[in-house]
Amino acid sequence: MKIDPNSTADLSAQIASAIRDAIVSGELIVDARLPSEAELADQFQVSRPTVREALKRLAAQSLIRTQRGATGGAFVNRLSFEEAYGQQITTSTLLLSMNEVSFDVACEARYAMERACAPLSAKRRTGDQLATMRAEIHRQSQPGLSDEAFCASDVTFHRALVDGAGNPVLSYQLAGAVEAMQPLMNMITFSERSRERIVALHTAITDALEARNPAQIEALLADLEAYTLKIAHEIAARRRAK
Amino acid sequence: MKIDPNSTADLSAQIASAIRDAIVSGELIVDARLPSEAELADQFQVSRPTVREALKRLAAQSLIRTQRGATGGAFVNRLSFEEAYGQQITTSTLLLSMNEVSFDVACEARYAMERACAPLSAKRRTGDQLATMRAEIHRQSQPGLSDEAFCASDVTFHRALVDGAGNPVLSYQLAGAVEAMQPLMNMITFSERSRERIVALHTAITDALEARNPAQIEALLADLEAYTLKIAHEIAARRRAK
DNA sequence: CGATTTTCATTTGTCTGACATTTGTGCTTG
DNA sequence: CAAGCACAAATGTCAGACAAATGAAAATCG
Structure with missing residues (x-):
């Protein structure tokens, strides 16, 4: 040296x-x-x-x-996946907040990566992961739930889906996408979105995962992406109109 | 504070x-x-x-x-995509080298993410990116090329494919996967793989990208993954036999 | 008066030496 | 033999000093 x-x-x-x-x-x-x-x-x-x-x-x-x-x-130090997750999330969050990344671009990247997990998750998801997802759906259905709690539950739901792939490298790579982008998206769209619709999509995704139907999961994730985009565009349009 | x-x-x-x-x-x-x-x-x-x-x-x-x-x-500091790439690559490299991640897991994650780019790349790839890929294929066909140079060219080829998606967030997320895992994979398999076969697959991928055929790209990436896995398993089996 | 040079204050970069704190080791002592 | 204690080694922290870079203001010269 x-x-x-x-x-x-x-x-x-x-x-x-x-x-x-x-x-x-x-x-x-x-x-x-x-x-x-x-x-x-x-x-x-x-x-x-x-x-x-x-x-x-x-x-x-x-x-x-x-x-x-x-x-x-x-x-x-043996760099653990946990530590790497943390750094990944911090870096991704800052990257997004400092570079005026458009909502569309972030959203597209996030769902493209999440869909990449679908075939693997369909193959390997465990009962535990299904149970986690159903529990989060139940929480998301509670009427009195705060927006912050709904957002946190949303993150947990999607992480369970990703972890279902049973590939720690993939989970690590997606940690940045899900944990950093999901809150960003929630922050923008939480006021306008329909919780019922999101819960319905989450339920359908979980059902498709239980049935081990990868194509269905991918299609539903695409629906969720389209819905998220639509809400964001409506909000943007209204802001322009003012 | x-x-x-x-x-x-x-x-x-x-x-x-x-x-x-x-x-x-x-x-x-x-x-x-x-x-x-x-x-x-x-x-x-x-x-x-x-x-x-x-x-x-x-x-x-x-x-x-x-x-x-x-x-x-x-x-x-405004965290640039460039700086974030660098950190991502360092972290990913260390994570892989220190955690006895099996070849199969790393390979699966890398190709799953790369396939996620295929539909977007098929839609948005530019002539420049195609030209880069064809140039790298040409380089890879040179008989006297060193293993290091072949590996570097391989990385450039795959990055061009990823960048073809035209989504900087996706490129950032994949930087770790491609730049960290590809050299790892090359290091393991370079002695046994057939350059002809890889060049043929690269050519087919580039053709499919030019034709904007996402399903074909995904299928060819799956072939490449399967071939890489097969080589790695053969090498592992031979090592066990000794 | 304008352009150039000089001076100067501010801030980071580095060094020296010192003391505090933590913690394993080994010795001492009951 | 065991408990406790002193010691050594290492990191954590501090104080003060000087070096070097750098922009701004002041002084100087054509």
């Missing part, structure tokens, strides 16, 4: 990059202990605060974890 | 979290300038190195950028 003395970039960024490369390349394996901060400082010929800034950068990406005490130090 | 004095977590992590929340919630908007490090240190009642560690954590997630000099400081 070496850094380029001629680079103008921050030393802490260079050091972080060097260590990251060592991890990605496999030079540092999972649970390996990095040299102590003092040793790293000596090795890179910088001060300890600079090394610490580099380590914090890596910690922010869940690449390392630190432990205090005698046998402590910085260790290469 | 406040931190909990009773928390046992690192101060720099708490401060980073507080600022991150302010950004995500919209309290700090894009290009807004954060208080100077000295002011933040004063505000949170911590030292400047601690504040700096917090800021480096945020910088590692591309949430802020810093600038030196009189009018410098830390600014809320």
Whole structure:
């Protein structure tokens, strides 16, 4: 691990990059202990605060974890699916909120990916996942439910559908789409949409999943997408009219 | 922005979290300038190195950028699709390499998502994208091409297919899948696969895309998936036999 | 007066040295 | 032998200082 003395970039960024490369390349394996901060400082010929800034950068990406005490130090972290989900959701949320992504584009991407799960979910869905979905549908039918709770239930429903595919990589990839976009969509459309209609579609989707009918699931998801789009366009049109 | 004095977590992590929340919630908007490090240190009642560690954590997630000099400081960064791609790829690569994800699972997820692009790509693909794909196919047909170059060309080919959907959100979501998993798959299967067969499938996919035939694209992607899986299983079986 | 140069204040980047806190280890002692 | 204690090592935090970059204001010159 070496850094380029001629680079103008921050030393802490260079050091972080060097260590990251060592991890990605496999030079540092999972649970390996990095040299102590003092040793790293000596090795890179910088001060300890600079090394610490580099380590914090890596910690922010869940690449390392630190432990205090005698046998402590910085260790290469096994990036869990849970941690990766979290980062994925944060990044996706910010990406959407900062880039004026049109509703149509976000909606299209989200449903395209969700439909990709349909064949797998139809094949592998468990009773647990069906039960979760039916429970959420029941909650969504309660008259007194707040908009926030309805939205949260909606997210849980769709995640159960995605998890039904039984593929953790796919679930990870979709976490960003469902958890980041669904609230965004709900925020825009919650005032106008018909809960009855959504509950009806959710019920039909669950039935199709129970019957292991992938084509039906895909068609119903397309219906849900079309309905969501229609509501959003109506709201946009009304806003323009004013 | 406040931190909990009773928390046992690192101060720099708490401060980073507080600022991150302010950004995500919209309290700090894009290009807004954060208080100077000295002011933040004063505000949170911590030292400047601690504040700096917090800021480096945020910088590692591309949430802020810093600038030196009189009018410098830390600014809320507009998270670009490019930056998000990069993070997505790093995270996906590590997730796959550290979690003993089976080849089958990764392969299934990757092709499921890519097939999700097929209908949109068939509708919107441009001449440029077709040209890119044909150029890559031509490169892949060169006899003297190294395995690394063939793999890189393969990635470019599939990215052009994905970008053909004309949906940046979808492209972003798939960046992790294609750029992280494709090299992994190539690394495993490159020794046994038939380049002729892959080139033939790529050609057929490009033809189907030119003809705007989504079902055909999906079927051919399924063929490619099946072929990749078959090779991987053969290699695994041979390894077991030894 | 206008253009150029100089100075200067502000801010981040880095260093030094120190102390606090945590935690495993091994020694001491009952 | 076991409980407790001192110690060492490592991270977490702090204070103060200087270096370097950079834009703005002031001074200078044609």
